[in-house]
Amino acid sequence: MSFSPLIDRLIDALRVLPGVGPRSAQRAAFHLLERDRDGARRLAEALVLAMDKVGHCNQCRTLSEAALCALCNSDRRDRSVLCVVENPTDVIAVDRGGAYNGLFFVLMGHLSPLDGIGPKELGLDGLDARLAESEVKELILATNPTVEGEATAHYIAEMARRHGVRVSRIAQGVPFGGELEFIDAGTLSQAIADRRAY
Amino acid sequence: MSFSPLIDRLIDALRVLPGVGPRSAQRAAFHLLERDRDGARRLAEALVLAMDKVGHCNQCRTLSEAALCALCNSDRRDRSVLCVVENPTDVIAVDRGGAYNGLFFVLMGHLSPLDGIGPKELGLDGLDARLAESEVKELILATNPTVEGEATAHYIAEMARRHGVRVSRIAQGVPFGGELEFIDAGTLSQAIADRRAY
Numbered sequence: 001m002s003f004s005p006l007i008d009r010l011i012d013a014l015r016v017l018p019g020v021g022p023r024s025a026q027r028a029a030f031h032l033l034e035r036d037r038d039g040a041r042r043l044a045e046a047l048v049l050a051m052d053k054v055g056h057c058n059q060c061r062t063l064s065e066a067a068l069c070a071l072c073n074s075d076r077r078d079r080s081v082l083c084v085v086e087n088p089t090d091v092i093a094v095d096r097g098g099a100y101n102g103l104f105f106v107l108m109g110h111l112s113p114l115d116g117i118g119p120k121e122l123g124l125d126g127l128d129a130r131l132a133e134s135e136v137k138e139l140i141l142a143t144n145p146t147v148e149g150e151a152t153a154h155y156i157a158e159m160a161r162r163h164g165v166r167v168s169r170i171a172q173g174v175p176f177g178g179e180l181e182f183i184d185a186g187t188l189s190q191a192i193a194d195r196r197a198y
Numbered sequence: 199m200s201f202s203p204l205i206d207r208l209i210d211a212l213r214v215l216p217g218v219g220p221r222s223a224q225r226a227a228f229h230l231l232e233r234d235r236d237g238a239r240r241l242a243e244a245l246v247l248a249m250d251k252v253g254h255c256n257q258c259r260t261l262s263e264a265a266l267c268a269l270c271n272s273d274r275r276d277r278s279v280l281c282v283v284e285n286p287t288d289v290i291a292v293d294r295g296g297a298y299n300g301l302f303f304v305l306m307g308h309l310s311p312l313d314g315i316g317p318k319e320l321g322l323d324g325l326d327a328r329l330a331e332s333e334v335k336e337l338i339l340a341t342n343p344t345v346e347g348e349a350t351a352h353y354i355a356e357m358a359r360r361h362g363v364r365v366s367r368i369a370q371g372v373p374f375g376g377e378l379e380f381i382d383a384g385t386l387s388q389a390i391a392d393r394r395a396y
Contacts, residue, residue: 007252063201064202
């Protein structure tokens, strides 16, 4: 059964949100119509503004409506270290840890030749030029520990070495608070191979 | 840590959706910005249209942008039976069952004197007028089986009886497919008290 055309259209449109299926889209549509029309209008305005104005930071490529994002523009960050991540949310994840105070470079993806995503699509020409300027002394590779993430890290490491920049990769091993019983065999093998003197 | 002002504003605005907390709002915002800007613009348009145009059906009070909703306008429904529900989604729930082919009356809530919701706010003057016109022969009370739903059902039953309209209440008992072990004591007591010859 369907509702009125405009309600059906709203329910359908809400499904662009990740994790929102038919039932939760229906619930959301009625919630907004019955209880929060002003909130829904604010959401519509925020959506249009963000989609129209948010582009990429000229320096680190993260999503930003300003030419330089807040981090690249900050004078409190250590400009000699650059951490390479795949996505804008990874910037938050690394920054939340509190152990890192340098700058970031956001690939907005990883190398994926079959999908036509090569070095150029990831802005690596820009990274190359930046490493040539030599303000950066160390590059930390924080791409995801997946096959694609590793391949991307490998490619960037080669590039950094050509510029004489020190390169490191974030440590892999068992996560803090994890129980060995539930950790996959690959991670555990890696953790044993990379064991440290104690 | 915050993102850019427009991204922060979008994340904040997304929280008007039921069940969307800070993390899923963030995930949704980045998903739309990185992968589905057109979908986000369609959502914004659907939101504005629905919030501006959707009102209430003049006859049954459900949400509808037309003066008469699709059900009230249908010539395939039995106009002699009227099912009273609290919310538009209850219409779908009852209709989905397939056992009902009459019309609906949607209260858009229940009696709640402390919140200033009396008979007038639920459109009961309109229902009263409609019962007086006598096309309706039976009224089925399908308000929720809660204290407020029962009180509302009681009030409407009195009104219907004044017009000589037959009144029934949806059956209460153990739900189909439910396991007795997990059914609350109140429901089970009611199911035993209302037992039927077998």
